[in-house]
Amino acid sequence: MHELSICNALIEEAQNEVRRSGRTGRIRRIDLTIGRLSGVSCDSLRFAFDLLKPGTDLEDARMAIAEPKATCYCRTCNARVEIDDYVMQCPECFGGNIAIEGGRDLLLESIEIED
């Protein structure tokens, strides 16, 4: 969807975190969690990051992304199945009485700074 504006928010948040820590070293790496159902395309986010990072404290930083799956829980057969995309029925019994859990995180997990 709007990876450019999400990336802007990310860079701002990372810079704020570093400022709050009182450190001044260069930022080497940031780690993100982007759930499979978050609606954010990791490829587009990487592309946006390369476009936006010059001139910021993240100029030399690398971006690492974990992409956790979501879970489909079926109330009919009790199966719990990991899914990459939204599903409309249980992948095991094809029943419709399901609940989709997780996979929607959009988190800045950690920031690595030069010592």
Add this chain to the structure above:
Amino acid sequence: MKIIAAKKILKANDQLAEENRAGFNAAGVYCVNVVGSPGAGKTTLLEALFTALKDRLRPAVIEGDIAGSIDAARIEKLGVPVVQINTQGACHLDANMIAAAAADFDLAAIDLLVIENIGNLVCTAGFDLGEHLRIVVLSTAEGDDKAAKYPAIFQGSQALFITKADLLPHLNFNAERITADFKRLAPQSEILQVAAIQGDGIPPAADWLAGKCAATLR
């Protein structure tokens, strides 16, 4: 060294949205975020609801569009206060835009603030604006498969308005399919069916919305 942040990337937006909601609560304003495709009938639905609610609620509208003020002019004709946001190409409204637009209203003179979001079934799903209720509007002509194809926007909505119900005899729109898909994504949600131009289904929909306002603000 490593700094553990564990921060939501859209935290700034979420915080602003919470501030918007707190401001609306303090002023006794019920806020509704209306999303749906371009042409789903969002503005026509609002026109019909506002006409039905004329002597019962004091509404106001924030209109979000890429360009122009066509919808705002339609709302203004009803005597409803309206602020237009032009996003100049951005595909969604965010909480910051809403904070700025809401500041243009006298909130003490409003009971119901409706935000008509940019026509888009994708990007608008990611941004909390500080609303109490999100309504997704889907016209029968768009097809009954839209919840399955654009699940995120349906999952985050608490109500579905099926519009242009008068076209049903001419279409292969299966209301049972969209109902089942929507209930799967949003089990606590409600579904209303209207033909806004003809007025079919509008009186109960207006009662429903007025009831939501009253229940939340009391």
